[in-house]
Amino acid sequence: MILGWSTVGLLSRLITKREAVRRQIEIISSACSYCISSSYSQIMGTSHNPCxxxxxxxxxxxxxxxxxxxxxxxxxxxxxxxxxxxxxxxxxxxxxxxxxxxxxxxxxxxxxxxxxxxxxxxxxxxxxxxxxxxxxxxxxxxxxxxxxxxxxxxxxxxxxxxxxxxxxxxxxxxxxxxxxxxxxxxxxxxxxxxxxxxxxxxxxxxxxxxxxxxxxxxxxDPSPFALNILHTAVYYSLSSTRAVLLQCSACIPEAARILELLDKCDTSAKKGRFPVIVIEGLDATGKSTLTESLKDSLKATLLRSPPDCISKWRKTFDDEPSLIKRAYYAAGNYVGACEIAKASMNSPVIVDRYWHSTAAYAIATEIVGSVHSLPPCHHEVYQWPRDLLRPDLVILLTVSDEERMRRMRGRGLEETKEEKELESNTMFRLKVEEAYKRIENPQCVIIDASPAKEMVLKETLNVVRKHCVI
Structure with missing residues (x-):
């Protein structure tokens, strides 16, 4: 059977667009499922509670x-x-x-x-x-x-x-x-x-x-507060992240856009031969200054989380409930992992925040009370996701409260809700820092960022040479 060129072209376009069609089917299916369930409840007019x-x-x-x-x-x-x-x-x-x-x-x-x-x-x-x-x-x-x-x-x-x-x-x-x-x-x-x-x-x-x-x-045992973290605050797999974004894509168009980006990413890509170094820390601890200096010193590629391709939707998701907000940041880690894998083929990679930030802020937000209320060390809430690219080194910058507050007041930048919480709530700040320190595989190497930036850079380079092959 011989097909005309117009028929061949049509088939080619259909094959090329099959992923986009599949995505639309998933979104429509999710929306329909929600509508059917809501309509059923309204028609029956009674409480339907399986538990x-x-x-x-x-x-x-x-x-x-x-x-x-x-x-x-x-x-x-x-x-x-x-x-x-x-x-x-x-x-x-x-x-x-x-x-x-x-x-x-x-x-x-x-x-x-x-x-x-x-x-x-x-x-x-x-x-x-x-x-x-x-x-x-x-x-x-x-x-x-x-x-x-x-x-x-x-x-x-x-x-x-x-x-x-x-x-x-x-x-x-x-x-x-x-x-x-x-x-x-x-x-x-x-x-x-x-x-x-x-x-x-x-x-x-x-x-x-x-x-x-x-x-x-x-x-x-198990603690319901730890269970809540595992299921609504921190995402430990791409599949759980996608499931939430898919369900809310019918009402949040940006979620559908993020799913499209995830479809285009090779989330299973392995790290290249060059090291990946993540810089973590509370706001105003000097992350931006240090990452720029490391980029120049190591001739590295500098990446940030959330990645530029989705950071424009950050405000939209920050205004959503924790379940949706955290799914956005988790997706940012997986999209960022694709960029990290690609960049590490050609040069060292410096990453300004990664999964540690996503998890530490979520854990501290969900656990009310003091540091003693956090899940114990080695709990599963502190374990790195198995399907997310792991860095070679994670550095946690710390500064004294007085120095950090001085820097915060001097920045003059618009603060997120969590940044304002850090500034006003000492207990929250302590929980975030402790959660950072308890995250495992990999753990953070702590560096005091209170001294002059030249001294901090020197100490950081010593740590990098000790842990990575540059």
Missing amino acids: STDWEHRIFAVDANPSLGYPEPFYFTSLTNKDRASPATSNEWPMLAHGGIALSVCITDPFPVSAARLHRSLGQQLAQLFSGTCHVLRLLSYLPQDPYASLLRGFFICDPQNCTSTQHRLKHLLSEHRQHISSFTYQQKPQGGIWQNVLELNGGEQEMEEHWQVVRMGEP
């Missing part, structure tokens, strides 16, 4: 908030489930003292992106609704037999005055999202014990009879 029958077997974790008077996390579970968890020293609930009441809100939306957006929106509304009357804390819960797949996020509301309007206002706020929300109340009964009752969100005045007794417990 609803398992509430009695869940472990709940209320996060610390020292500024509100809760210095340590608070854990509890059903009385029938207590033997499976570590015991607590007492069953006293400070938030229920003197007749107080507590309420929990769990988001059960099965779609991670829409669940994350709902979580952020509700958090903002709850803080505004109960400002000055109730304390709103972060809540996590999971099933011990399936902790990874069953993790849910939400809020724990402490009402020390037990105001009659609290439940009514909460119901009114949650009723719009009742198909993706489960809510409970907690009260100490006169006959003793703490009881968890389902808060009906269907608009009726009569409460459901479903209730059970709950007890405090010690810190569970």
Whole structure:
């Protein structure tokens, strides 16, 4: 069979565009799946929660908030489930003292992106609704037999005055999202014990009879806060990064553009024969100055994270919930890895920030409280992703707090939310630095960047020669 030139040309164009077509199919499929699920819930008009029958077997974790008077996390579970968890020293609930009441809100939306957006929106509304009357804390819960797949996020509301309007206002706020929300109340009964009752969100005045007794417990293993990092804050594979970007690409066009860039990258490319050196550190520790000096001294290629090709969308993703924001930075690492692999074929490569920054800031943000609240050393949250190109050397620059603050004030540049947090919150700064130091494979080599830039460069070059073949 002989084909005409026009037919051949058409087939050629179709083959060339097949990847673009596949991408569009994936995006449309993701959007359709979300729409079908949402339409189903609206048509049925009832709460659809696959975990609803398992509430009695869940472990709940209320996060610390020292500024509100809760210095340590608070854990509890059903009385029938207590033997499976570590015991607590007492069953006293400070938030229920003197007749107080507590309420929990769990988001059960099965779609991670829409669940994350709902979580952020509700958090903002709850803080505004109960400002000055109730304390709103972060809540996590999971099933011990399936902790990874069953993790849910939400809020724990402490009402020390037990105001009659609290439940009514909460119901009114949650009723719009009742198909993706489960809510409970907690009260100490006169006959003793703490009881968890389902808060009906269907608009009726009569409460459901479903209730059970709950007890405090010690810190569970695995920690729900560490689980939350592993599944919503730090990405340990390209596939998990892509999954989130694909799901949100229907509502965030820039996510689709990043997926297209990832499709064009050879994310499995190996590092070339020249060394790859990453410079890490908090803002205003001298990273930019040092990376430029190293570039000249080593005749190296200088790259930055996020890469230039996606940095123009940074503001868009910084305004999104953590799940989406962190996916953007993770994607930046994988796109950057392709550039690193290519550049290291011809010269040494200096990288201004890489995966250490992505992970350290996320871990410090998700863990409330002091440095002691961070997951212990050698925990899996500190492990380098197996499918991401590894550098030969990672250098962490540190300076004294006084020097760093002086540099921050002298920069006169627009600060990100996290940069402002670093400037105002000493505890957050300490957590970020400690998370940097705990990341493994590779670990950071720490250099004091307080001296003059010439001295810092000299020490850095000594470290580079010690660890790399230049």
